[in-house]
Each structure stands twice: as structure tokens, then as C-alpha cells.
Amino acid sequence: MLLTSEILGNAAMLSGLDVRVTENHGLSQRGGSLVSFVRLGREVHSPLIDLGEADYIISLELLEALRSSVYAGDGTTLVVSTLQVPPVTVFSGKAKYPPPAEIRSSISATCKKAFFLDAAGMASTAGRSLYQNAVLLGFFAGITKELIKPSEYGEALKMLVPERTLAPNLKAFDMGYGASPTETR
């Protein structure tokens, strides 16, 4: 997650944009919800995004996409992995994981556009489901190519991922770039 936003930030910088990246971690890095913020443009000072003000939200998990939709507004596009990772509150019997169809329609109601991808499944064919971040980034790169040069992601990946995982990461990225996911609204 932190790596995803760092790769995105570097690709933006290499495209000649000003950029700031930050995250809310601490306790959350131990399996809790985690949110990273990236702001980019000609001149940017802060990375923080107010509630309802995100242009894009990339979510690595379906329920987390719903949680992060507090940052979505009428102009927001979501790129969502359909991966489901039940939180401890679910498997300890305190709460239920909402039906995926319900989550998808709740998400779609909060934003301009939402794309749902089986990113983990696609990443598995590239090597490991772990590379789903690269699939999602690839798809995001495809719908924002006017903003950030897609080739710069390759450079950023080269800089930031271990050499042995570069090839599968690039493959996963390419799969995402050409993907045609379920689209709503």
C-alpha cells in the first residue's frame, strides 16, 4: 500500500509534476485500515485530501473501498479490487461482511464512476496475488494517461521494487493497463 503510493508519486514526479505523498499508519500497519494520500499538480504543498474531495480512489480491498468512500464525491472515480479480506470483527463473530453486491452498489452511489477488477486473480496469473497493487496501478495508469506518462511507472517500479519481483510486477502492471473491468455508472 505504502509502496503503491510511492510508485505513483515517483511516476508523477518523473512526468514533471509536483507531488506530495503521505499515509496514516502507526497502529494501522498491523492489519488495520490504512489510507495513503497523493496530491499532484503543477504546484502542490500538502498531500492531505478532505472528505469528499478525492479525484481518484484506488482500493486494494472491497470493504475498504466502501470505508474510503468518505473521500468520494460527485467527481470521484474509484478503482477497486474485488478481493475480500474479512477483518477480525467478522471472523470473531461480532459483525458480518456485507454482501459484495451490496458493497458495490453502495460504492457506486457515492461517486462518478467505479471500476471493479479481480486484481488479485489477475496478479496470480502474473506470479502472486500480492502483485494486485501493480494491476490496479496499471489500470489507473490507463485511465489517467493524460496526467502521468505510463512509461514512467516502469521507471518508478525499477527504482522501488526488489529486482527479483520487477518482471512479475511489470507483467501485472501491463495486465491492469489493458484490462476491461466491470464498470458502473
Add this chain to the structure above:
Amino acid sequence: MVDTSVISNGARGQKFLLLGNEAVVRGGLEAGFTVFTSYPGTPASEVLDVATEVSKVVGIHAEYSVNEKVAIDTAAGAAMNGLRAITAMKHVGLNVASDTFMALPYFAPKSALVIVVADDPSAYSSQNEQDTRNYGYFANLPMLQPSDPQEVKECVLKAAEISESLELPVLIRLDIRVSHVRGPVVLGDLREPPSRKEFVKEKGRYTAIPPYPVRAHEILLGKLEKCKDVSCSSEFVKLIDRGSENGVICAGSASTYVLDAELPGPMQPDVLKMLMVNPLPEEAIVRFLSAHKRVLVVEELDPIFETRIKRLAYDNELKTVILGKEAGIPSVGELMPVDVRSAMATLVGVPQAKKVGRPIPAGPARPPVFCAGCPHRASMYLIKTLAGKNRVVVSDIGCYGMGALSPTDVGDVLLDMGFSIGAAGGFAIGAKLKPLAVIGDSTFLHAGIPALINAVWNKHDLAVIILDNLITAMTGLQPNPSSGLDSQFHEAERVSIEDLVKACGVKSLRVLDPLQVKASKREIREMLDERGVSVMILRQPCALLTSQQLKVSGRKATPYAVVAENCNNCNACLLLASCPALIPALTEEGGKLAKVTIDPAACTGCGFCAEVCPYGAIIQGVA
């Protein structure tokens, strides 16, 4: 993290996306600092994480010290002895270091000493959201407050100059939105450390005993007075003049929201952005106040600038309207851009409806959990099962502190580093049940030892469980004296916690493996029935450390698996272990979740789930 070779070797003019904390180290190398010390703490940890990496290839000394007090003492000693030194810590770490921090300005080193402190507004990973700026004024130290990683690097260079020209330590105050922000940083030249000025013995110059402190205090205030010119200079004050009758005064991360705020074009106020905040650039502020009808002070947490600026206006008989917290800038929690934008709208008189966010969507919460294979999972289970409902459990700072959250619920009291043992001593006075203190290895070594000595000496009746996972885990796996590794992960003398406990005078000591659940249960029961101070060390390495070591050696853990025909679907493993490697089925069978499976890639083979499975349905090595 960026490849640290960027920090150690990156050439002048190259641009990288660096974390504020990484920029501290790069700035240090560009200014010829050779000593870096710290006790890890979010959001400051990466400073030393990077410095220790860099120290493997560049001739600097980087150490995780045993606590923040020792970290500042070590840095101070090095700077007294002619080396430029940086010490870094989180805001509450400065409380631990404060004894030195408050006296050192009177008897300061001659070589540069820079104290980097990172605040945590909103207390994302801390016990409070204290504002370190108060400490800058309290100690009378020059204080810089950069707003982004590039400024952080520049500030370290400037701090080195100020520190040596005034012979005073310099405080650089960061916060999470500077420390943990990545932004483009253009590198400067790396420089060799300045030629070393060996320590020269001077009567009274470094000895804080009467009659020296009072004279030293006077000298200190004189130095700070001299610094006023520096803080007003153009390198420390940025003025944006748009010809408005309204102005904003700000510094640090708060200024980033001011600069990003877009109000209707002609309404944009002028901005005075400060980089040095002690002493405040008083002359520049008075000029700014005189030139504007209304001025808004934007600052996170305490109204420190606001109070001081209002006093300046009073002293100079200025009629400028000065707005601050009452304009809607919160004193609690971290600032958000919307807070600043709406206060600026109030300043310029544009009515702006504050946007109300959508309601937080319904859905199950995702609190943090212990990692797969974490030995604290077993320890928490043992404590929860055996402490009983009425016994007070005082926990401490570390990963196991998360045990106080549901569903674990272990820890009735938790305050600050090392509080557990001292407080349990207090709880023990007149108590019916022996209180239990729970503390990790790093926290015990940091602040637990004096409290344990006190408990023995004053005959407290309490039990202590030391969770020794051989590493400082919460802040990202930093070695500590119990690791048998130095700050660079090279082999080092392992400081034996059992020897320390015995040396404190404790007669009842047990050392166990929490994953040996049955044996540990028996021993904890016995311990809780004893009188006096009883200590148990539950030792098992952090699962992240173990998996790192396995990776290096090319070996793999042998995972467990659920034998479906033996599984009675009771979900005891899920409820008692709550391990991320246990995968609950999302479908229901007869009102219960379907059978659990184990993710072989995530399972570390710790076997705790097998211990708690009443049907023996979880077996190692069958997958």
C-alpha cells in the same frame, strides 16, 4: 523507503521523492554531521532507520540508544567533543530526554547539536498530542519548523550554522505531515565533516553546579536575543504580498494548507510564512501586522504563535484585528485543509458553507491485529485466561499494547513507556489481588528497570510479565540490547534480561516460551499465587524477525492446515487466535461460518491455533 544509496551517495542537483525523515539524514550528510542517535518512535523512527543503513557505507556513527535520554546525552557528549551530532525522537520521547534538554542550553556543546522532534497531532501512534513547540520556548532554544522534506534538509544545514555560531543546540520541530510526507528534494553537495575541535577543559563551562547555572542562564537569554536578527532574515521569512488588506501568519505543515487554499482570486490574503519560530521574527511580524487590517494566525494544536503575536500587537499599540483559534482553527487533532480554508474565508469575509462530509459508510470495523505467528497472541491468551476478571493488568507501550483493544481486551491501564511496573506497585498498595504488569523487552530496558528495583526495595506485591520478542517491533524492527544485534544488525553482546531482573533483587523468576501454552499456564497460575515481586519472561522472537531470518537463510516455515473431517466448525481458532493466516469462509453453514482454512503462505508455523483447537483438527505439515 528509497534505496538508501540515494541518501548516502546521491549527487548535487539530483531530485528524489524523499520522506521528511529521510531528508533529515541527507541534510545531516550535506552539513558534515557524523553522529546520529535515537530511540525509535513514530513518526520519527525513519531518521535512524536510514542513518543506520547509511552508516554501513559512509563514515558516520549511528545508534539506537536505549532510550531518548541516553540518545540526547550521547549526542551531547559527542558534540561537546567536537563532532556534529543529530538526535531524533518522537514528541513524547522528548519528555524522557527533558532533563538533559532543559539543562543543556545552559552548558551547550560548541559543535553543532541538532535535536529533531516529530509531533503526532491526532495521536495516530501516541498516548497524547502534546505540542513540542512549547518545549522550544521552555528551554529557550532556537527552533525551526520546516513544512516539507526540501525545507527539512535546508533546515538541518541552517541549524548546523546557527548551533555553532551561537554555541546552542537547535530544535527542529517536525510533525507527522512533514516527517511522513514524501516530496521532491533536490540534493546538494555532500561535505566532509569540519575539522574536529577537541574538547577543551574550561572551568564552569560544562559543569551544572552552583554558582554556574545563573550566569549561564543570563548568557543563554543573550544568545537568543542575538538570534532575533537571524529569524527575521529573508532565509527564514517568506512573504507573499498580493496587496491584500488581509494577512495570514503560519509555519510548518499548517502553512501547506494555507498555500494550497484557493479563495476567489482577488480575495487571496497575503501570507507571512516563518521557518524560525523561536525566537519569532518579531520585527517582520510587527511590520506585517501594521500593513494589514485583519490577520489570521494558522497553527496546529496549541495557540502559541497566536498568544505571542497578540502580545506583540499590544506592546506595539497596533489595532490590527488578530484571528486565531476562534476563527475555527481547531486546537485538537491534526489540521485538515478544509479547516484552514474555511478560517481563511472567515478572515476575508467570504461566507463559505463548511462542507459536511458524507456519513461514514456502515460496515464492519478493521482494527489492527497481531501479525500471523506473533507470539503476543499466545501471551495475551495466557494473560486473559489466567488473570481473571478482577485482577488489574497494567500494560505498556509496544505491539502488545494493542492487546487492550477488542477482541483481546488485555490491559486495563496503559499510559507511557515503563508506566506498568511503577503503577502496578501503586495498585498493589492495599489490593486484594496481586496486580500484573505487562511490559516488552525494549520498554523494560528503556524505563522498566528502576521501577522493578523500586518494587523489590519497597516490598510491593506484584507480578511482572516481560514479553521478550528480542526486537523493538512496533516501530519497525529496530535492534535493542536484548537482540544480540547492534544498530547495524551485526552481532553484539546480548544483554540478558534474566540477569538484570535477578540483579534488581527479584527472587522469583521464570523464563518460558509463550507458545508452550500448557506449561506457561501452570507457571503463571503459580506466580499469581506467590507473595512479593514475581517476574516471568515470556520469550519468543517477533514473527516478522523470524520470517526475515528465514528469508535470508533460504528456509521456509512449515505451515499448519485444517483437517476438514476433524474440524467441528466451532470457530475456537478464529475467536481465540484471530490470526490473519486463518481464513474464515464467508458463507454460512447452519448459522455458523463455514470451515476455516489456513493460508500456507501467511502461516509461520507457530502452532498456537493448534494449541487452542479443542478437536485436534489443526496439524502441521499436512498441506
